[in-house]
Amino acid sequence: MFGHANPTPFFRFTTCVVLCLALFQGLALPGYAQTVGTPTGETPAGADRTNGDAYEFGPMDQIQLRVVIWDNNALTFRNLEVVSGTYGIGTDGRVMLPIIGGVAAAGTRADDLADDIAEALKERMGSREAPSVAIEIASYRPVFVLGDVARPGEYAFRPGMRAIQLLALAGGYYRLSEAGSGRLEQETLNVTGNLRELEVNLATLHVRKARLEAESADRASFDLPDGVTHPGGPDSVNAILAREREIYETQLESHALQVESLQSSRALLVREVSVLTQKLEAITRQVNIMAEAVGNLESLLARGLTRSPTLLNSQRALFDLEARELDAENQIFRATQSLQEVERTLNETIQKKTRENLTQLQSINTEIDQLLSRRETQRGLLSITQQASLLMDTADTDAPVPVFRIARDVGGAFVSETVSPDAILRPLDTLEISLTDNEVSPSN
Numbered sequence: 289m290f291g292h293a294n295p296t297p298f299f300r301f302t303t304c305v306v307l308c309l310a311l312f313q314g315l316a317l318p319g320y321a322q323t324v325g326t327p328t329g330e331t332p333a334g335a336d337r338t339n340g341d342a343y344e345f346g347p348m349d350q351i352q353l354r355v356v357i358w359d360n361n362a363l364t365f366r367n368l369e370v371v372s373g374t375y376g377i378g379t380d381g382r383v384m385l386p387i388i389g390g391v392a393a394a395g396t397r398a399d400d401l402a403d404d405i406a407e408a409l410k411e412r413m414g415s416r417e418a419p420s421v422a423i424e425i426a427s428y429r430p431v432f433v434l435g436d437v438a439r440p441g442e443y444a445f446r447p448g449m450r451a452i453q454l455l456a457l458a459g460g461y462y463r464l465s466e467a468g469s470g471r472l473e474q475e476t477l478n479v480t481g482n483l484r485e486l487e488v489n490l491a492t493l494h495v496r497k498a499r500l501e502a503e504s505a506d507r508a509s510f511d512l513p514d515g516v517t518h519p520g521g522p523d524s525v526n527a528i529l530a531r532e533r534e535i536y537e538t539q540l541e542s543h544a545l546q547v548e549s550l551q552s553s554r555a556l557l558v559r560e561v562s563v564l565t566q567k568l569e570a571i572t573r574q575v576n577i578m579a580e581a582v583g584n585l586e587s588l589l590a591r592g593l594t595r596s597p598t599l600l601n602s603q604r605a606l607f608d609l610e611a612r613e614l615d616a617e618n619q620i621f622r623a624t625q626s627l628q629e630v631e632r633t634l635n636e637t638i639q640k641k642t643r644e645n646l647t648q649l650q651s652i653n654t655e656i657d658q659l660l661s662r663r664e665t666q667r668g669l670l671s672i673t674q675q676a677s678l679l680m681d682t683a684d685t686d687a688p689v690p691v692f693r694i695a696r697d698v699g700g701a702f703v704s705e706t707v708s709p710d711a712i713l714r715p716l717d718t719l720e721i722s723l724t725d726n727e728v729s730p731s732n
């Protein structure tokens with residue numbers, strides 16, 4: 289399997305059988321360079337950190353959040369849509385959520401993070417009981433493979449993934465003699481194109497992030513962030529800036545018009561309530577005067593000093609005034625309800641804009657982190673393909689020996705160790721595979 293540039297079918301088949309038996313029976317593979325079965329500090333129990341409920345979240349993970357609250361009016365549960373959704377964990381280890389803001393997520397498990405979010409929502413909303421929060425993984429952090437493999441790059445992580453499985457996803461070992469100089473040139477062009485595309489997307493996202501931050505701060509405009517570059521040069525950067533500024537001005541004007549309209553409606557309703565209140569006060573004074581007059585007439589009628597028709601006319605006038613008083617009270621009630629509705633709509637409009645900006649900023653920050661990681665991977669691939677071109681003339685027919693190394697962040701320190709092909713991977717691991725000629729190939 290590793291012996292010659294063009295191995296025979298029988299040799300390939302025999303080596304494949306050895307690999308399969310070693311994986312299923314837990315045997316060490318002869319000829320594979322290995323110091324330990326797993327990186328330093330990893331135990332068999334530690335290998336389960338990415339399985340089920342034991343998985344600990346980290347930066348670049350995407351989580352699906354569902355929040356349910358009890359509706360006392362409808363006597364049923366309802367989904368809290370303003371919070372429910374898919375969110376990414378940023379490089380600072382926090383997940384940014386509407387209403388409650390940032391919540392520490394890195395290093396926590398699903399149940400613990402759900403409890404933290406529920407308590408934060410309970411405190412923020414002033415509820416007597418915490419809402420029901422469910423969290424599941426939407427997508428894991430990726431893993432990376434580089435070195436002497438057919439398709440180096442970024443791959444989706446799966447719990448329980450082993451180094452040899454990632455090698456299979458990457459197309460197996462990379463053989464210079466089989467690839468040829470033409471393939472190396474093509475791969476160099478592909479990597480260069482990928483890098484250019486990543487740089488373009490990063491420039492666009494950085495400018496868009498500046499726009500959203502300006503919207504959140506209610507600034508009149510925004511400038512180009514420092515350090516933004518574009519493969520097309522300054523003109524391309526200025527074109528992105530002009531496009532985002534046009535979007536910013538359009539959205540700013542639309543939001544301002546909507547808020548201004550609601551504020552005008554509120555002012556009219558406040559004026560209407562004031563006028564109706566004054567009208568009610570005047571009618572109330574008339575009712576009091578007429579009630580006093582009716583009382584006097586009743587006293588005079590009892591002593592025979594006035595006539596019944598006069599009293600009846602005064603009583604009818606009092607009834608009319610009381611009806612007008614009731615009508616004025618109803619008008620004030622309706623106007624007050626309309627005023628409260630307008631104020632509620634105005635507050636929701638402002639809060640909705642804030643929530644949308646926060647959600648978009650969170651999404652952009654996550655996407656920027658992912659693009660930066662992919663850019664570093666592509667730069668590494670470009671360096672490898674360039675080095676491979678230099679090694680084309682020095683390749684020989686000796687059987688190469690694969691060496692598996694895992695680079696991993698352990699407690700804030702970047703650790704790289706040689707491992708066996710069946711080593712269990714973790715999210716964000718970088719697997720480097722190199723083929724050396726200083727040892728004999730695996731034998732049957």
